Amino acid sequence: MxxxxxATGFGWNLIRDIQAQFxxxxxxxxxxxxxxxxxxxxxxxxxxxxxxxxxxxxxLSHIGFAGATGAVALGVNPIYGLLVFTIGGAVGMGAxxxxxxxxxVVIGIVLAWMxxxxxxxxxxxxxxxxxxxxxxxxxxxxxxQTDVVVTLAAGMVTxxxxxxxxxxxxxASVDSDVAEARGVPVRLLSILFMVVLAxxxxxxxxxxxxxxxxxxxxxxxxxxxxxxxxxxxxxxxxVLLALxxxxxxxxxxFYLPYPVSFFITTLAFTTYLVVRLCIxxxxxxxxxxxx
Amino acid sequence: MIDxxxxxxxxxxxxxxxxxxxxxxxxxxxxxxxxxxIWNNADINVEQGEFxxxxxxxxxxxxxxxxxxxxxxxxxxxxxxxxxxxxxxxNQAIGYVPQRRSFDPDVPIxxxxxxxxxxxxxxxxxxxxxxxxxxxxxxxxxxxKAVEATAYADRPxxxxxxxxxxxxxxxxxxxxxxxxxxxxxxxxxxxLRNQIAITQLVxxxxxxxxxxxxxxxxxxxxxxxxxxxxxxxxxxxxxxxKPEEVITTSxxxxxxxxxxxxxxxxxxxxxxxxxxxxxAHPHEHDEH
Numbered sequence: 173m174x175x176x177x178x179a180t181g182f183g184w185n186l187i188r189d190i191q192a193q194f195x196x197x198x199x200x201x202x203x204x205x206x207x208x209x210x211x212x213x214x215x216x217x218x219x220x221x222x223x224x225x226x227x228x229x230x231x232l233s234h235i236g237f238a239g240a241t242g243a244v245a246l247g248v249n250p251i252y253g254l255l256v257f258t259i260g261g262a263v264g265m266g267a268x269x270x271x272x273x274x275x276x277v278v279i280g281i282v283l284a285w286m287x288x289x290x291x292x293x294x295x296x297x298x299x300x301x302x303x304x305x306x307x308x309x310x311x312x313x314x315x316x317q318t319d320v321v322v323t324l325a326a327g328m329v330t331x332x333x334x335x336x337x338x339x340x341x342x343x344a345s346v347d348s349d350v351a352e353a354r355g356v357p358v359r360l361l362s363i364l365f366m367v368v369l370a371x372x373x374x375x376x377x378x379x380x381x382x383x384x385x386x387x388x389x390x391x392x393x394x395x396x397x398x399x400x401x402x403x404x405x406x407x408x409x410x411v412l413l414a415l416x417x418x419x420x421x422x423x424x425x426f427y428l429p430y431p432v433s434f435f436i437t438t439l440a441f442t443t444y445l446v447v448r449l450c451i452x453x454x455x456x457x458x459x460x461x462x463x
Numbered sequence: 464m465i466d467x468x469x470x471x472x473x474x475x476x477x478x479x480x481x482x483x484x485x486x487x488x489x490x491x492x493x494x495x496x497x498x499x500x501i502w503n504n505a506d507i508n509v510e511q512g513e514f515x516x517x518x519x520x521x522x523x524x525x526x527x528x529x530x531x532x533x534x535x536x537x538x539x540x541x542x543x544x545x546x547x548x549x550x551x552x553x554n555q556a557i558g559y560v561p562q563r564r565s566f567d568p569d570v571p572i573x574x575x576x577x578x579x580x581x582x583x584x585x586x587x588x589x590x591x592x593x594x595x596x597x598x599x600x601x602x603x604x605x606x607x608k609a610v611e612a613t614a615y616a617d618r619p620x621x622x623x624x625x626x627x628x629x630x631x632x633x634x635x636x637x638x639x640x641x642x643x644x645x646x647x648x649x650x651x652x653x654x655l656r657n658q659i660a661i662t663q664l665v666x667x668x669x670x671x672x673x674x675x676x677x678x679x680x681x682x683x684x685x686x687x688x689x690x691x692x693x694x695x696x697x698x699x700x701x702x703x704x705k706p707e708e709v710i711t712t713s714x715x716x717x718x719x720x721x722x723x724x725x726x727x728x729x730x731x732x733x734x735x736x737x738x739x740x741x742x743a744h745p746h747e748h749d750e751h
Contacts, residue, residue: 222571336587343584346572349561350635353533354585355553397571401619406571 182427193426201315202432206418208320208327209372209379213388214411215334216372218403219365221393222345226386227276228265228366231283232373233385235261238286240307240377241293250307251322254377258370266363270348310381310433312422319378326371333368337361342403379418380433387433388414391440395447413443484547486511486643486675487532489701492541494527501527503540505701507694509675511642514666515703516686517679518710519696520738525679526562528696529645532677533559546642553585558636558674562647565628568621574631575616578603581635606638607631609668626657630664637668644669646678650685658685665689683710684732710735 183189193199220229239257240250265272265279272279294304306314315323334341343351344358352358376388396409421436428435486509493503501524509515517525530536531543534550543549546556582599583590590596607613610630615623620631629649636644646665650658666689669676680686683693683706693709695702697718702709709715710733715723723737 335589338589339580339584339586343580346566346570347577347580347584347635349563350559350581350632351584353535353552353557353559353561354555354581356585397569401571401573401576401617403572403576 189423189426193423197317198313198315199422199426201317201320202312202422203419205315205320205323206312206379206422207415208323209375210388210414210418211411212327212330212372213376214392214414215331215407216369217389217393217414218396218407218410219334219341219345220369220389221397222342223365224273225366225369226390227279228272229369229373229389230385231265231279232258232261232366232370233377233382234283234286234290236370236374236377237307237382238289238293241290241297241303244303245293245296250303251319251374251378254374255371258374259367262366262370263363266366267359269359269362306381307377308381308383309431310377310379310384312379312432315378323375323378326375330368330371330375333364337364341365380436384433384437387437387440388418391444392417395444398447398451413440417443485509485544486513486546487677488542488544490542492531492538492543494524494531494536495539496527500539500699502696502699502701505541507701507703509677509692509703511675512670512673513691514669514676514686514689515678515692515694516683516690516706517677517694517696518681518683523696523698524701525696526647528694528701529559529647529677529679532643532645533557555639556642558639558641558644560632560636560644560646560649562651562679563632565625565652566621568619570619570621572620573617574612574620574623574627574634575603575607577620577631578606578616578635578638581638602638603634606634609637609671610634610664625652626654626661629653629657629661633661633665633668637672640672642672642674644674644676644678646676648679648681650680650682655685662686662689687731687733706733 194203220226236254236258239253239255241253242257243250243253246253268275290307297303305311340351340356341361343354344356344361348358372389373385376385380387392413393406393410395413396406399409400406417436417439421432421439424435425432487507488509489505489507492505492507494501517528519525527536531538532545532550534545534552534554545554548554579599582602590599604613607616610633612627612630612634615627616631620628623631633646633649636646644665649665650661653661662685665676665678668674677694678686683690687706690706692703693706695709695715695718697715698720700718702714702718704714710725712723712725715725715735719738721737723735726734726736728734
């Protein structure tokens with residue numbers, strides 16, 4: 173990971189720093205792909221938190237891991253393995269509909285086995301360690317131009333899908349009984365959303381890896397929902413935060429010999445902590461002040 | 464009078480209207496779930512503008528009746544018409560408030576958003592600003608004003624009290640100007656003051672909109688001042704009639720096929736006594 177700890181040092185002229193970073197193609201790709209992933213994760217993540225699917229999202233990333241390593245063992249680009257397995261898992265979970273709640277034990281068992289399978293597939297492939305690392309923790313600095321194009325295409329598909337489903341999905345997510353009675357196709361939306369989630373997870377794995385999906389998919393919307401109850405605002409905030417964490421994490425990692433995903437997750441976690449503390453103290457303070 | 468009618472399984476009052484002209488009409492209807500009869504031989508006629516309480520023990524099939532009317536549960540026998548049509552999902556003329564646990568306190572949605580979803584949640588895409596959206600906003604505000612919830616409509620719904628949440632879900636059901644209101648246990652988890660307030664609110668709004676109301680409840684008493692007739696479901700049987708005809712010792716004893724007594728206190732409140740031995744009609748489904 174010392175590879176990107178370069179001689180060009182950090183200076184307080186941020187514009188110059190960014191220009192210096194953009195000299196390198198891999199940094200351009202990283203910022204672009206990172207931005208796309210962050211925007212998608214911010215939008216999709218809002219619904220993940222709303223529908224209480226964070227564990228399902230987590231499970232999908234592990235299922236994807238088995239798919240990706242299987243693909244690598246077969247000599248195929250891992251993103252295809254990721255997509256096939258996550259979409260398969262998504263359809264299965266989406267078909268469960270509301271019955272998915274309370275099934276976290278079953279999901280956990282499947283997820284653990286998927287990781288085991290992934291380890292097996294990795295051992296069949298000679299480039300064991302780096303491949304494993306990249307899939308588990310993300311290798312945003314290893315993104316090629318083709319990867320950026322694929323990420324952009326997948327990103328646009330997911331955002332278009334969410335835009336089309338937006339109102340019925342929101343309705344079904346907060347009020348599924350009434351929505352169903354009104355004629356909203358709740359089961360179909362459940363499956364479609366899980367597929368959208370699968371694609372977003374597959375994308376996000378490139379940036380933060382399988383184990384750290386939560387940092388982009390769950391933490392930003394979780395922060396947003398503490399700050400506003402308006403759906404439009406919450407999504408915008410969620411996207412902004414995800415973008416901030418990704419870009420700042422990238423920027424900082426250029427100068428320090430530590431993994432990008434560490435910075436991203438730390439920024440996310442710290443922000444979450446600070447927001448919660450602020451809210452807590454503000455409540456305490458307003459209770460203490462005279463009425 | 465009702466005893467004879469019950470014995471001959473006739474409906475209370477000969478309908479002068481054909482099924483298609485009534486708001487709700489069930490003819491010899493039955494529902495079966497998993498080889499289990501929930502209720503059968505149901506003959507019910509509800510006219511436009513009536514306020515009907517639906518009462519009965521847990522598991523008797525009250526929520527099932529609603530599911531039938533909403534087109535989500537087919538009959539195993541007989542016929543049903545709602546507003547002159549075969550029931551189908553997505554009937555915009557029906558306002559529905561399901562049995563509800565309260566909203567998660569962290570759910571990031573406002574009451575006004577919930578009511579708006581009642582109006583446009585079925586449309587694909589997202590709302591674009593324009594005259595149609597402006598009109599919808601107005602309808603939402605009117606609905607919120609009618610239930611007196613304007614003051615807290617912009618707060619996260621999970622943080623509101625039970626009574627406040629009930630007003631908002633009522634506003635959601637009313638916003639599309641329904642002709643039939645199906646309210647499943649709207650008074651549960653409310654204190655007596657709120658029960659009375661919500662009851663009067665529903666009665667007032669229904670009258671103003673000329674809507675018919677079917678309201679499921681465990682306790683008929685808060686509703687006695689406003690209710691026209693009562694549907695009582697127990698042991699697979701369903702009867703309809705005025706409260707003083709249905710909630711009587713003789714009628715309920717016949718329904719339950721057991722010695723049941725109806726006692727009236729000095730305030731006119733009705734108490735059903737003798738049901739301790741009764742278990743709910745056995746069922747596998749989570750229903751009412």
